[in-house]
Amino acid sequence: MPDPRPASPAPGPAALLPSAFDALPRVAEAAASKRLAVFLDYDGTLTPIAATPELAVLGDHTREVVRRLAAVVSVAVVSGRDLADLVERVALPGIAYAGSHGLEVQHADGARSTVPGASAYLDALARAGDLLEARLREVPGARVERKRFALAAHFRLTPDVRVDEVRAAVAAVAGAVRGLRITGGKRVLELRPDLDWHKGRAVRALADALSSHAPSLPPYPVYLGDDVTDEDAFREVASDGLGVVVGEPQQTAARAHMESVVEVVRWLEALTERIEAPSA
Numbered sequence: 001m002p003d004p005r006p007a008s009p010a011p012g013p014a015a016l017l018p019s020a021f022d023a024l025p026r027v028a029e030a031a032a033s034k035r036l037a038v039f040l041d042y043d044g045t046l047t048p049i050a051a052t053p054e055l056a057v058l059g060d061h062t063r064e065v066v067r068r069l070a071a072v073v074s075v076a077v078v079s080g081r082d083l084a085d086l087v088e089r090v091a092l093p094g095i096a097y098a099g100s101h102g103l104e105v106q107h108a109d110g111a112r113s114t115v116p117g118a119s120a121y122l123d124a125l126a127r128a129g130d131l132l133e134a135r136l137r138e139v140p141g142a143r144v145e146r147k148r149f150a151l152a153a154h155f156r157l158t159p160d161v162r163v164d165e166v167r168a169a170v171a172a173v174a175g176a177v178r179g180l181r182i183t184g185g186k187r188v189l190e191l192r193p194d195l196d197w198h199k200g201r202a203v204r205a206l207a208d209a210l211s212s213h214a215p216s217l218p219p220y221p222v223y224l225g226d227d228v229t230d231e232d233a234f235r236e237v238a239s240d241g242l243g244v245v246v247g248e249p250q251q252t253a254a255r256a257h258m259e260s261v262v263e264v265v266r267w268l269e270a271l272t273e274r275i276e277a278p279s280a
């Protein structure tokens with residue numbers, strides 16, 4: 001099937017992008033004239049990056065800000081985490097969740113679905129997990145996280161001089177077990193099912209699902225994220241929405257940027273206030 005997405009915008013450095021605060025009036029206006037949906041990555045976007053994934057806890061204030069936003073506009077949290085883990089951490093009813101980079105989805109009504117074909121990779125992931133654990137046992141600070149539809153090799157606590165051993169181990173396992181591919185993030189490498197699916201396709205599928213409520217209005221998907229896997233989503237929303245990168249990567253397809261998680265929370269609050277009181 002041909003890729004229906006338009007040609008990708010040329011990526012560039014985030015430091016040259018306008019602040020997402022400049023785009024606030026445009027985004028708030030879309031709440032009235034379009035099907036605005038706000039997609040939020042979790043780690044590094046709603047919570048600061050922590051030393052281990054377990055420590056990335058959503059703050060009470062941030063949860064309240066997202067809850068208020070979700071009362072006036074469609075909201076989804078999109079993450080590489082397992083769906084169950086993500087739902088437990090965010091703990092807000094009535095919003096959508098996409099876990100495993102979109103392979104598993106929980107819609108706002110609570111209904112869950114898995115991308116067809118994903119379950120066929122569970123055996124390969126289990127075998128790869130055994131191999132990877134054996135290979136990384138001797139590397140200090142390296143840890144294998146077995147997620148439902150991915151294996152993560154975390155090396156945030158690994159000395160820099162040993163990081164190449166983690167990369168080599170992941171590459172060796174990817175070569176030994178068919179059907180998996182390597183993706184990267186901040187001090188993590190992942191082995192995932194080699195399916196043509198990513199956060200961008202998950203965002204489009206969720207945005208399309210919203211159209212059943214207001215089919216006559218054009219979509220306006222806004223995506224906030226901070227990492228390499230978010231670039232697929234930035235490319236996806238470039239034609240009809242807005243991608244906002246958190247931080248300052250050298251190459252990004254986002255069209256606006258924010259400095260930090262603190263700014264994300266302020267931006268979401270400001271957006272909510274503008275939508276609640278459009279004339280203010």
Ligand SMILES: [Mg+2]
Pocket residue numbers: 041042043044045225226227
């Ligand atoms: Mg992230």
